[in-house]
Amino acid sequence: MSQKISSPSHSNSSSSSKHDSRQDSWEIIEGLRGGLSNVQEPENQAGYMLKKRKWPMKGWHKRFFYLDKGILKYAKCAADVEKGKLHGCIDVGLSVMAIKKKAKCIDLDAEENIYHLKIKSQELFDEWVSKLRHHRLYRQNEISSLHSPVSFTSQAKVTAWLQSSDDMDRCTKELSVCEAQLLELNHLLRSMEVLHRTYSAPAINALQVTYSCDGSRPLVHQASNESRASITESLSEFFDAQEVLLSASSSENEVRMKSPLYFQSHKCTAQSVIAVGVQLGCVENGGSQEQRRCCLPSPSPNTSNISLWNILKNNIGKDLSKVAMPVQLNEPLNTLQRLCEELEYSELLDKAAHTQDPFERMVYIATFAVSGYASSYYRAGGKPFNPVLGETYECDRPDKGFCFVAEQVSHHPPISACHAESKNFIFWQDVRWRNKFWGKSMEIVPVGKTHVVLPGFGDHYEWNKVTSCIHNILSGQRWIEHYGEISIKNSNSEKCQCKVTFIKAKYWSSSMNEVEGAVTDHKGKVVHKLFGKWHEGMYYGSPPSATCIWRMNPMPPDYEQYYGFTKFALELNELDPLTKALLPPTDSRLRLDQRLLEEGNVESAEVQKQRIEQLQRERRRVLEDNHMTHQPRFFQKSRDDTWVSNNTYWELRKDPGFSNFDCPVLW
Numbered sequence: 001m002s003q004k005i006s007s008p009s010h011s012n013s014s015s016s017s018k019h020d021s022r023q024d025s026w027e028i029i030e031g032l033r034g035g036l037s038n039v040q041e042p043e044n045q046a047g048y049m050l051k052k053r054k055w056p057m058k059g060w061h062k063r064f065f066y067l068d069k070g071i072l073k074y075a076k077c078a079a080d081v082e083k084g085k086l087h088g089c090i091d092v093g094l095s096v097m098a099i100k101k102k103a104k105c106i107d108l109d110a111e112e113n114i115y116h117l118k119i120k121s122q123e124l125f126d127e128w129v130s131k132l133r134h135h136r137l138y139r140q141n142e143i144s145s146l147h148s149p150v151s152f153t154s155q156a157k158v159t160a161w162l163q164s165s166d167d168m169d170r171c172t173k174e175l176s177v178c179e180a181q182l183l184e185l186n187h188l189l190r191s192m193e194v195l196h197r198t199y200s201a202p203a204i205n206a207l208q209v210t211y212s213c214d215g216s217r218p219l220v221h222q223a224s225n226e227s228r229a230s231i232t233e234s235l236s237e238f239f240d241a242q243e244v245l246l247s248a249s250s251s252e253n254e255v256r257m258k259s260p261l262y263f264q265s266h267k268c269t270a271q272s273v274i275a276v277g278v279q280l281g282c283v284e285n286g287g288s289q290e291q292r293r294c295c296l297p298s299p300s301p302n303t304s305n306i307s308l309w310n311i312l313k314n315n316i317g318k319d320l321s322k323v324a325m326p327v328q329l330n331e332p333l334n335t336l337q338r339l340c341e342e343l344e345y346s347e348l349l350d351k352a353a354h355t356q357d358p359f360e361r362m363v364y365i366a367t368f369a370v371s372g373y374a375s376s377y378y379r380a381g382g383k384p385f386n387p388v389l390g391e392t393y394e395c396d397r398p399d400k401g402f403c404f405v406a407e408q409v410s411h412h413p414p415i416s417a418c419h420a421e422s423k424n425f426i427f428w429q430d431v432r433w434r435n436k437f438w439g440k441s442m443e444i445v446p447v448g449k450t451h452v453v454l455p456g457f458g459d460h461y462e463w464n465k466v467t468s469c470i471h472n473i474l475s476g477q478r479w480i481e482h483y484g485e486i487s488i489k490n491s492n493s494e495k496c497q498c499k500v501t502f503i504k505a506k507y508w509s510s511s512m513n514e515v516e517g518a519v520t521d522h523k524g525k526v527v528h529k530l531f532g533k534w535h536e537g538m539y540y541g542s543p544p545s546a547t548c549i550w551r552m553n554p555m556p557p558d559y560e561q562y563y564g565f566t567k568f569a570l571e572l573n574e575l576d577p578l579t580k581a582l583l584p585p586t587d588s589r590l591r592l593d594q595r596l597l598e599e600g601n602v603e604s605a606e607v608q609k610q611r612i613e614q615l616q617r618e619r620r621r622v623l624e625d626n627h628m629t630h631q632p633r634f635f636q637k638s639r640d641d642t643w644v645s646n647n648t649y650w651e652l653r654k655d656p657g658f659s660n661f662d663c664p665v666l667w
Helices: 017-023 076-085 122-146 164-202 230-239 252-256 260-278 308-312 337-339 349-351 358-371 567-572 592-599 602-625 648-653
Strands: 002-004 027-029 045-050 059-068 072-074 088-091 096-100 105-109 112-116 330-334 383-385 392-397 403-411 415-422 425-436 443-448 448-452 459-463 465-471 479-490 498-502 516-522 527-534 536-538 547-551 635-637 643-645
Touching: 002 547, 027 122, 045 122, 059 076, 059 122, 072 076, 072 122, 088 358, 105 122, 105 358, 164 358, 330 337, 330 592, 337 383, 337 392, 337 403, 337 415, 337 425, 337 567, 349 358, 349 448, 358 448, 358 498, 358 516, 358 527, 358 536, 358 547, 392 648, 415 643, 425 643, 498 527, 592 602
Parallel strands: 330 383
Antiparallel strands: 002 027, 027 096, 045 059, 045 112, 059 072, 072 088, 096 105, 105 112, 392 403, 403 415, 415 425, 425 443, 425 448, 443 465, 448 459, 459 479, 465 479, 479 498, 498 516, 516 527, 527 536, 536 547, 635 643
């Protein structure tokens, strides 16, 4: 009834150490085998267990659980369960269940949430595990009888309820196509509206922005007591509305137009207009940029024949960064290039660098932090390539005004460091991830800080990243959500700070991807409010008078067929002869497996991927045999043990160049 997952033991380990290893590893509780069977109705089980607090709270709290015919209900106490005052309920028949005997832990991955439970008593732990097994089988058998004929095989981690029929699959695909077409139509309608409003705005005064200003004071937001519910309801109403509609004769407009946030609201409109008229290239300050590619050489491959369960079944509760995946599950970009994607909306940093008011500057910084998640919305279907140790990537974008460089500075643990500069800002981070697979979902928990310096003001902002979770890993339509809190501080000034919350989706609510934030002064008083959706746009103020700070750029045509890449992502792996001559041989664009996947040659890409991974193992073995450690070329450790640029990359690129660059053969 169960499948044990143990880490490999050395041949000279004693039997007791092997037993301890098994006790300390996760054990998957398998479901019903061979279809329908006669499972006796189980007895109810009740009692207290420790439940891990939901993020951002830490630690565990005691909750009363009541197990009835495969449904696990929980509340603060037994009386609350009897009164129906539940904190939640879990269908254990539809959940992936895993246990760790030594720690006396039980994990239930119910897709919308991952429940971590713990029991102090060994006797009670064994009792609960036994009851949960029985109830789970009973519930799965019940589901099977409702959806018969269905097969429960030993390979199936998820239950039959999740195994959609051909009709359901076809329906799902058709709905996805309809959704994509509606989204495209929506973008077109928005663009048409914007074009209309751009030429007719001076004659419209239906809406007015309710901010109090005078000629000498910066923009100050009027406090509002609207609830979060009203914000959510109002969001769709004014998302497409012109953010600031002016009356040609209004003297107040002159004051409003002095605020940088006023100009940003119109920049959102301008970007939409540009998107309608320009399919290729970039437009910055009225000038044009040389054309870049608008699609990949080949669409993404079909992955329906890959059994993810066979790959992941031995890795419940483990870090997946060490698990080898078929190349078809990758997208033709790697983690270093993904870091560069966070600069897609770098104009927000440029705007911050030209904003005098520190509270408004924080608004732009916070919006920039949110915008870095936008490109992930359509990307739950694939994973980036893992960079090999010593791999680098540069992105020189005169059209955006920045140059970016990244390097894989550590392999175990994997650490990617990056640095970008422009005349307006300096951006850097070293990124480490902890990711775990829980049966249906994969959580990605980033560790470390992102830094932005605005030299013109002496500001040094730093913030953390939120948790990401990919749902429906094994079946159904995969989707990604981000949840948690970003805390932004200026380490050179205590004048203001900002907290931005990515709200976790709730199964009883249709609201998804919502973000709320507040900029406060040193006393904690709210100065500005932020809200929106991380995959659509961010607003400043309160409905219905809020101002658009940022919107996600329109997606390219047929993006679903090309890994869900944004236009910016399409350009990251582009390699022209002039650029190729300037790159070091360690640059990601020269990596064979990634290039072959981009070109649609999946079989050759898989061969090259395995070869490159083997080369990395051999290089590591040589270092270990000679008691040596890898030394990154372009980054160095700082006092706080983070990786920062040593400021040599662009100088070396300029003189003497990388043509005679001494480096290991990575591929």
